[in-house]
Amino acid sequence: MPIYEFRCESAHEYERSVPISARDEAQDCPDCGAPSRRRISTPRLSRLGSGAGKLLDATARSAHEPAVVDRVPGARPAATRTTTDPRHARLPRP
Ligand SMILES: [Zn+2]
Numbered sequence: 001m002p003i004y005e006f007r008c009e010s011a012h013e014y015e016r017s018v019p020i021s022a023r024d025e026a027q028d029c030p031d032c033g034a035p036s037r038r039r040i041s042t043p044r045l046s047r048l049g050s051g052a053g054k055l056l057d058a059t060a061r062s063a064h065e066p067a068v069v070d071r072v073p074g075a076r077p078a079a080t081r082t083t084t085d086p087r088h089a090r091l092p093r094p
Contacts, residue, residue, distance in 0.1 A: 006036040
């Protein structure tokens, strides 16, 4: 369902996911319960697919759900050495 912007009589603004068939129906304001009308807003089509748009979306998303990382972003993961020499298996391990 698309997300529409609504504004009530008391000027509370909010976004709500509403079926397209119900987009013009009055919604109840979550703050005061007054009926709200849909606002006309611009879609973010120009930002879709652009690097700046992805960065803005990631920034907005991380404001509410910070990403958990196990190393510094951009750092190379620790190299895992592999060897086929059987003598290496007898070496002391830390
Ligand atoms: Zn309201």
